[in-house]
Amino acid sequence: MVDLLRMTKQDGGDKPMGQNLEQFAAECRRILKDTPGPDGREKVRALVEEVLKDDAFVAKHVGDDVPERKILYEDPDLGFCILAHVYHGAKESAPHDHGPTWAIYGQAAGETLMNEWALVEPASEQKPGKVRHVRAYPLKRGMAHVYNEGDLHSPKREGSTRLIRIEGRNMDKVKRLPYEKV
Template sequence: MGYELDQFISDIRTSLKRDPGPAGREEVRANLERLLQNQDFVEKYCGDKVERGLNVLYEDPDLKFQVLAHINEKARVSPPHDHGASWAIYGQAKLWTDMIEWKRLDDGKDPTYAKLEPEKKYRLAPGQAGIYQNGAIHSIDYPDMSRFVRVTGTNLDMINRISIDLKTGKVKQMTPQQAT
């Protein structure tokens, strides 16, 4: 029997209680990769028969982290965005997601404007996970039918997050999460 969702959740709780910072989150990232090796888990929560959209698999009542399955029907390229005061870990279940991590070139003092340049580009393939610490700006690009599992430090709909228009530099508040 492979590594299961309930064990993953228990391990998240243990890691974040011991160290809620980057080291504990790195343990969560590594365990998400371990979970994604379990093909029964992938099929049950991210397979072709799973309802399309954003599915909350677990929300911790004490630590507030969430485990979500993004069951995407349509391809999407997101604008650069952050997760506000939260962190996020993306783990690829099916197909791929191209990631760009962005570096701010401005001083960040103007809340309506940001100047960005790409800092790192890579592809998450099935079984791989990437971590984005509090305030990190990144963008995602995935094809039709891509699937990933995301762990966030909190319900992102409850905090301020921003997206940035690359052409104009305009910063805007993000709307509630969804999967295409």
């Protein structure tokens, strides 16, 4: 964080300047390389919260032209991805995890009601898993949350939202197994 402030502080100004996508990606990469595992993701989560509050960054990368899923950056070495999402209208997703990887959900606009679930029965290729509801909480603008491997969750929204998300690997290339609520 100290590095980030030093890197982006405007000469003579008392407010740090926003960072660009390249700087953000490079900082995520440095953290995830130096600190693999949940501790590094927590540091990236804090960094995501910084960019979520950066109006210029959000306007540039999560604008009206962005579809439901846009990969802004995919790391050629570590495999993590930075994504922008613009979702229209209300929707409730099914409980899921991200298979062998993790994700960080960051709220750039609107509100997501996130639900968390406990595993009751594992999923297999033949049969959906079973999950029990644990808790729900809102993700409001500027908030980011980490879901590590196996953390079951389901986002719900009452209206349009914009998100910046990080995936440990590109989920387009990962097969997911379904879960049912008990």
